[in-house]
Amino acid sequence: xxxxxxxxxxxISPWVTTAIxxxxxxxxxxxxxxxxxxxxxxxxxxxxxxxxxSASAVAARPWTLVTxxxxxxxxxxxxxxxxxxxxxxxxxxxxxxxxHIRFALLYAGGCVVAALGQWLFSRAPMIGASGAVAAVTGxxxxxxxxxxxxxxxxxSVIEISGLAAVILFAVIDLVGQVGSFIGVGxxxxxxxxxxxxxxxxxxxxxxxxxxxxxxxxxxLFFLLRxxxxxxxxADAFRQGSPWTREAGAALANSGGSTTNxxxxxxxxxxxxxxxxxxxxxxxxxxxxxxxxxxxxxADFSRAAxxxxxxxxxxxxxxxxxxxxxxxxxxxGRHLGDRSRARAMIDSxxxxxxxxxxxxxxxxxxLRAELAADAADGSA
Numbered sequence: 001x002x003x004x005x006x007x008x009x010x011x012i013s014p015w016v017t018t019a020i021x022x023x024x025x026x027x028x029x030x031x032x033x034x035x036x037x038x039x040x041x042x043x044x045x046x047x048x049x050x051x052x053x054s055a056s057a058v059a060a061r062p063w064t065l066v067t068x069x070x071x072x073x074x075x076x077x078x079x080x081x082x083x084x085x086x087x088x089x090x091x092x093x094x095x096x097x098x099x100h101i102r103f104a105l106l107y108a109g110g111c112v113v114a115a116l117g118q119w120l121f122s123r124a125p126m127i128g129a130s131g132a133v134a135a136v137t138g139x140x141x142x143x144x145x146x147x148x149x150x151x152x153x154x155x156s157v158i159e160i161s162g163l164a165a166v167i168l169f170a171v172i173d174l175v176g177q178v179g180s181f182i183g184v185g186x187x188x189x190x191x192x193x194x195x196x197x198x199x200x201x202x203x204x205x206x207x208x209x210x211x212x213x214x215x216x217x218x219x220l221f222f223l224l225r226x227x228x229x230x231x232x233x234a235d236a237f238r239q240g241s242p243w244t245r246e247a248g249a250a251l252a253n254s255g256g257s258t259t260n261x262x263x264x265x266x267x268x269x270x271x272x273x274x275x276x277x278x279x280x281x282x283x284x285x286x287x288x289x290x291x292x293x294x295x296x297x298a299d300f301s302r303a304a305x306x307x308x309x310x311x312x313x314x315x316x317x318x319x320x321x322x323x324x325x326x327x328x329x330x331x332g333r334h335l336g337d338r339s340r341a342r343a344m345i346d347s348x349x350x351x352x353x354x355x356x357x358x359x360x361x362x363x364x365x366l367r368a369e370l371a372a373d374a375a376d377g378s379a
Contacts (some may be wrong), residue, residue: 008147011095017091052127053119071127110135117195131192138200141166280311300334
């Protein structure tokens with residue numbers, strides 16, 4: 001599998017990623033040229049930069065814990081080529097999220113951790129950036145798990161999520177390492193790759209969990225929260241709800257239809273038509289799925305529209321209040337319509353029917369945020 005592109009691009013110039021790629025490629029060319037012309041430069045580079053996994057060698061040349069990752073097998077382009085392709089594809093997004101200094105530290109840390117991981121299983125000299133690149137790839141999985149990654153698989157191009165792509169890469173390396181243990185593997189340092197993935201993911205989770213790195217709507221923590229929310233919603237739907245029975249009775253009394261719409265968009269009546277049809281649980285579930293999918297694609301206008309439809313068609317459902325808060329958050333933060341978002345929050349807080357304490361707290365915090373933004377804009 002060869003990565004071709006991702007849909008999360010850096011908002012800053014990823015010059016650290018570019019510099020690492022250029023240094024590796026220049027080093028590969030210089031060493032290869034030197035070997036063809038006698039080898040003096042290559043000999044100096046390898047004697048200075050190769051990591052020898054022994055305590056005495058590392059104590060004498062500690063810099064080799066990093067420099068080994070800037071040297072590659074000079075016998076072919078595949079080693080350095082694939083490493084730098086992976087780094088260029090995933091590194092730009094990670095650098096854009098971390099910033100230049102943190103990204104450089106992540107890469108250096110990935111070099112060290114990958115080397116130590118491989119050292120536990122092998123005493124062979126080490127070269128190659130694969131472990132450090134795996135650390136960057138693991139960081140991408142934690143920061144952009146829902147990003148779309150285009151992969152070349154044999155002669156076809158497929159598109160999967162960032163998290164799924166990294167899991168596939170890790171599984172391939174794990175299978176390779178198992179093969180090495182039983183004597184059918186290659187010289188590839190699979191343990192270095194696996195250590196790099198673990199370091200990249202673990203470091204990002206620590207930074208996100210401690211608040212050192214600000215959270216976003218696209219990181220792994222958000223994905224986990226969304227998964228828990230969907231599981232809780234699924235449990236609630238399986239248990240049924242009294243409101244559904246009341247809504248069904250009301251529809252029966254009024255002669256309304258309980259047929260599910262083929263999509264949430266079809267539920268909106270034209271202007272001047274009869275009042276909105278009350279939705280049942282299946283309708284709400286469909287709209288929640290459509291809203292979440294649109295939000296994941298950063299199609300915030302459509303996401304807000306789906307959440308507002310839930311409020312309009314199922315105002316007494318258990319999800320209506322949550323949908324209204326999500327609509328307000330999306331409209332205020334992502335669409336920039338603060339007055340409309342404040343009106344949504346005010347309508348929720350002014351209701352006689354109380355909402356959950358935690359949700360009310362979130363709504364009040366969002367209203368304060370919107371009011372502060374409005375004050376800043378008018379200042």
